[in-house]
Amino acid sequence: MKAETRELNQVLTTPTQYVIPTFQRDYEWTEQGQWALLFEDLVSAVDRLEDARAKAIAVNIPAAVLEKNVAPHFLGAVVCEQLPSSTGGVDKRTVIDGQQRLTTLMLVLRGVLDVLVERESELAGTIKRLLWNPAELKKEPHEIYKLWPRRKDRDIWKRIMDDETPPSGSHLYEQARRFFGEQTREVIVAEDGSDRSEAVVNALIGLFKLVVIDLEDNDDAQVIFEVLNGRQTPLSASDLVKNLLFLRGDFEDDSIVDTLYDQYWAEFDDEWWKVVVGRGHAARGRRDVLLSSWLTAVASHDVNVGHLYAEVRNYLAIGQRATADILAEIHSYAIAYATVYGRLSVDEPKLARSYKRIRELDVVTATPLLLWLRTVSSKELSTDEHILTVGAVESWLMRRALVNATTRGYGRTFVDVLRDAQKAAAEGLSIPTAVAAALNGFSKSLWWPSDDDILESFTTRRFYDGVLSRGRLRYLLAEVDRHLRSRNPKTEQGDFAYDDLQIEHIMPVNWEANWPVDAGDEAERLRAEQDRSQHIHRLGNLTLITGSFNGSQSDSAWDVKRPALSAQSKLQINAEVAKVDQWDEAAITARATNLAQAVGVIWPEAARFAV
Structure with missing residues (x-):
């Protein structure tokens, strides 16, 4: 990869054609978005250049001494890749990145040229050399243009470049040429009536700079772009x-x-x-x-x-x-x-x-x-x-x-x-x-x-905020419910909006008040509480509930919560739960075993796929 900072004059002076790939995005820059700001930058550069020249005259030194210290305006990067070109002909490069700014600069030049031609300025020839390649070098008619846009824009581009009279159409190319011409007319004559043409042209082609990146055969354009864009x-x-x-x-x-x-x-x-x-x-x-x-x-x-x-x-x-x-x-x-x-x-x-x-x-x-x-x-x-x-x-x-x-x-x-x-x-x-x-x-x-x-995982692992995310956990329980309903001919047909259901702990997380452990001494009670805390988040203790479930009963004792879950029996995974007389650690393990069996049918073992 070769990266160089170049003046606009250096970018466009050589017999080169910058080809915009046929299927790049549309030209999108506008007066409100970029044109006005770009021209303001040009006016600022002209002012800086004229200030330097005025100071040089005041102290009686060559203008070039101070001009070299004038701050340029950087326009950003243009990334190009070499295209096959005829020996002795126009060098061709495809513009992989930066087509918006390069196209706009060509339109600035074209608008400035309109004004220079109107004023019969000798500087018009300088601008023309940046817009068109020497006719004697072109092998194909279109090689005359320094920039060659994508296919759908080529006809209007030729008119934009070649028509002597600024166009009156609404295409962005047409609007841009008119805009930059109008803006140039406003600044090319100083308040004292003096001609600023030379300063405008010199600032545009000498102080406007681009970072031109030429890709070589082994360069990865994708990585280069990500670096240029800050990987944002x-x-x-x-x-x-x-x-x-x-x-x-x-x-x-x-x-x-x-x-x-x-x-x-x-x-x-x-x-x-x-x-x-x-x-x-x-x-x-x-x-x-x-x-x-x-x-x-x-x-x-x-x-x-x-x-x-x-x-x-x-x-x-x-x-x-x-x-x-x-x-x-x-x-x-x-x-x-x-x-x-x-x-x-x-x-x-x-x-x-x-x-x-x-x-x-x-x-x-x-x-x-x-x-x-x-x-x-x-x-x-x-x-x-x-x-x-x-x-x-x-x-x-x-x-x-x-x-x-x-x-x-x-x-x-x-x-x-x-x-x-x-x-x-x-x-x-x-x-x-x-x-x-x-x-x-x-x-x-x-x-x-x-x-x-699967059985070992279901009976020993934490599933709630553990093995699966809540979204996947909901999906797992929904798939098991679909399976159970398809196996039960008495089940009401249809499908639930499972994504709208909530995950519910059958034995609640806050179990202490209404779900006391059955233990003797203090040590046994501590072991029982630890065992319960482990079972709480296992798959066997998790189910799905609809919006009709009374949330105030979530932490209630089993004899209160059981009827509430029974009312959720359209969900087949709840119908079996509601049949259990006592919901404890053994019931959680038993249900986990049943769920594992269902999963074994839904997602069979490897041996089931042998043909």
Whole structure:
């Protein structure tokens, strides 16, 4: 990476064309937002330059002596990447970051030029050399322009640059040229009537400075941008990848670019794809997550979304695949992603339920595998096999969550599973068997918990603010309730708004007043109280209640609270609780055992997935 601070004159004097990638965002700067402030900065620079020249005259020294000490105005950074250029022709660079400020500076120059031409100033030639390249160097007509905007803006840009009369339209380019021309007319003549043209031009091209960053072949633009932006907001790597793909230049006809964009990429402009998912340093837009999942799946290695741009660039360099084919493939993965994450419907209810449960666990490392499975043909993976495969992933994830197993290493784990699944598909073997075998073949830290492991966790671990977050705990109890209701033909059909339900301790946290322990001496009482405190937050003592539950009875004795829970019997998990005559530590353990049995059916052991 080469980073240099350059005057505007240095940036634009050489025969160079700065190309704005076709699918950069719209030009957005406005008079109220940036233009007025930018021109105020120019006027301040002109004043500083004139003050220095006046002082030089006053003390009878060359103006250049004091001009070199005039404070410049820094405009920020422009990040460029070299494009293939003809030998002896115009040098071309794509503007990866900074297109708003660079475009605006060109419009400032064009507005200033209008005024210089009106005044028949010789300085007009100086400005023209910064707007247009020498005609004898261009190989293509458009190479005459120092800045070449994205495709949709090129026609109006040519008019903005070439029309002698300032335009009257409402496009921001047109408004900007008029605005900067009008502002220049107001300042180019001093109060005493003297001409300030030279000071205006000198300040604009000599005191306005940019930090120009030229990327080299091994630079990661994504990391550089994050540093420039102070890492305050995660960079949309998808924008970089988009530019990388559409600037590859392997299209037979430029017109096909728009067609491919509309067909395969335009959907990513939708707000749903821009939503940030994940937490903390892992927070990224859905587009970035999709692209990292796609690349993980097709390259069969764990892709770091923080280096997505560099990873995609390396993949493209090695693979030598046609851009159109890659775009079509990404599009198919986008459909798969939208399906897995609930935006698109799933025809098979069992598959939809599995996706929803996996989403609840928020384990994005499984996403590449889930997306790849949706791209496999029905000849290689039938609907039943697909359901079985996703069910295995769901069971492995859920069971590990229920025993509080670590999620460390999940990225590499699911890449290994993906490789085994892809190998099975290539060899015509069973994909469900390959996935289940891979998940069940890891070391102890990544094991697939058994029914006994689940039972031990349910009967010994703290679940409330412990093994699971409250949101996941509510979801677990809701899934068990759905299961129990589906097994009981007498249960009223329908579904609860489980997200609106509250978690309730059956034996209350504040048990001392109404739930005395049965103990003899003081030592026995202390042991009993300690045992009770441990049981209070275990899964067997937790349930869900609706808004109709009388909260004032929450800490009441069992003979008072039991009827209140009985009134909640539409929830099947409460119907069984209300049948218990005495609610104590033994009852909590017994219910935990029943819940573990239900979980064993909802999320079966590994052996159930063998084909």
